[in-house]
Amino acid sequence: MARANATYYAGRDPFADFVTAPEISQIFGEILGAWVAVTWQAMGRPAPFRLIEAGPGRGTLMADMLRLLARVAPDCHQAARVHLLEQSPRLRAVQHAALAGRGAWPVAWHARLADVPEGPSILLANEFLDALPIRQFVRTADGWDERFVQGVGFVTVRAHDVPWGAAVGELFDRPVPLGEILEFCPEALAVAESVAARLSHAPGAGLFIDYGYDGAIWGDTLQALRDGQPAWPLADPGQADLTAHVDFAAFAAAARQGGALCHGSVTQGAFLAGLGLFARAEQLARGRAAAEAHAIRDAAQRLAAPDRMGRLFKVLALTSPGLPAPPGFQAHE
Template identity: 80%
Template sequence: MTASGGERLDRFMARANAAYYARRDPFADFATAPEISQMFGEILGAWVAVTWQGMGRPDPFLLVEAGPGRGTLMADMQRLLARVAPDCHAAAAIHLVETSPRLRAVQAGALDGRGVRPVAWHDRIEDVPDGPTILLANEFLDALPIRQFVRTAEGWDERFVQGMAFVTRPASDLPPGAPLDRPLPRGEVLEVCADALGVARTIAARLRRAPGVALFVDYGYDGALWGDTLQALRDREPAWPLADPGQADLTAHVDFACFAAAARAAGADIHGSVTQGALLTGLGLFVRAEQLARGRPPVEAHAIRDAAQRLAAPDRMGRLFKALVVASPGLPPPPGFAPASHQGAMP
């Protein structure tokens, strides 16, 4: 079906998610890893400390989180750093990339009393000042708006939204960096997130100007894959993504291969991707779970161990979620990642 009108999918998704995050509590609809267990933030806090040492212990440095939610991850990392890496904790200047005034207030409350320097908020990653940086982004890329292209005998159609239905029209402008060489069968969908590719290029340019490392953790795929992954959650239940814009959280799986290629082309080193399960297990998640469970009542001990399984087990979050690092050229591989792949190679 060819559309004579309609709204391009990425514009619909951006509008719907802006309204959603302005009006609703997203954590009523889904739970992210930091909300599942403090262990996630503690493990990544230790990761930050070791990564900072590998950067030469810059003081000060910018500790940046993109899409910080309730501030739980940053608060848990700060608690860990204050206890086991006080020099790193003292050197960190906290910068949060968040557009929602309501969530900024929640984040301020979560970080109050953590002994950190005054927190700075920014609407965009581009607004964060230059300097040595460690950036973390957990479930940030999946909420960025996507475009969907359908392979046809003649080339590509693009999906638009009309009412509560998808309609298509011949594609008139294919975004730069789109992996159009993937061997899609006719009628299949290729998703392209231009905003994510922009983030990759922005981070790579930033890390060429000053030393730094950026860790992205999200659900998605790494390889020359395709398919329609747009989804909506409302009240913790799947919903039709085109219904009631602003009332459900719209996300799509992250194309890590495309993201890595964009960052590499802009001059950064790439580490990964690895699965979240492999990363957290390698960094000591289950050891930490046993430390916390030891001496607890059986119900509490079971909850701690179950949370670790939920984060890392292959049949839960462990395989679907991936972790990828974008780094300044020449820095040592961060904990949990193999040595950087050769420049120009596919991830």
């Protein structure tokens, strides 16, 4: 999965296969921009601070956030130093074009979070964790088998390196029935630990938005999209987007182990609605032609309605010890 996705993002336009929330409506980026401004104030208004996005896609989310900050929170906009975590040279070029002139300071690109200078920071990751490679384990009567790719199919072999350890938390203690699959994403847990370590050394926050589950759940969630349609995950490696549902419970456990405070997860619908999604949609729709107003309202519903993205997508925040619950989470603490 790791090699196939690296090939996919390096050589194809992923947005031909799927559409992310920032591409659906500008309101998504505006709400997250406001979230950054309020969180920055709770951090003590550090200047400068690192505004980091992991997996920034076309740069749409960052562009929308910076536009909002420049308009309503100019001090925050001036203090922000934008850092993008992106490995694809092709996508870096797209992001550079989208962000030209948006920030008060030049944008910096990095392959990994460890390369971003230390200091106060706010990190956002929208549909980033789902693309990280997973391992699949199958419960047996006497332990675990691991499910591997071999050729154009799957095989299972006896697992000799089940990843026990504090970072995994109680993942392998879940009551998984015989024959069922338990998914484990080592890179997602490494991200949680890395962000937590950063937040332990300087004030900051992280916001993770993705589709997934929160709880002691199991099952095979590996899926592929090609040309906007479901595809067999093992067909034509590197030509489809491979993803898996994010295990937010395991991610939060790893972040807590690293010293961060965890808030949520909450559903994307509750998060966006609580921060003014529908009020902003009505404001934008007012005075527009009927078709345009309908498109604005429909985009808001697509982001938040339970039968669309509102329930499947979850939102989790990490903060430094001592910081209050960030916007969108106070009612759930």
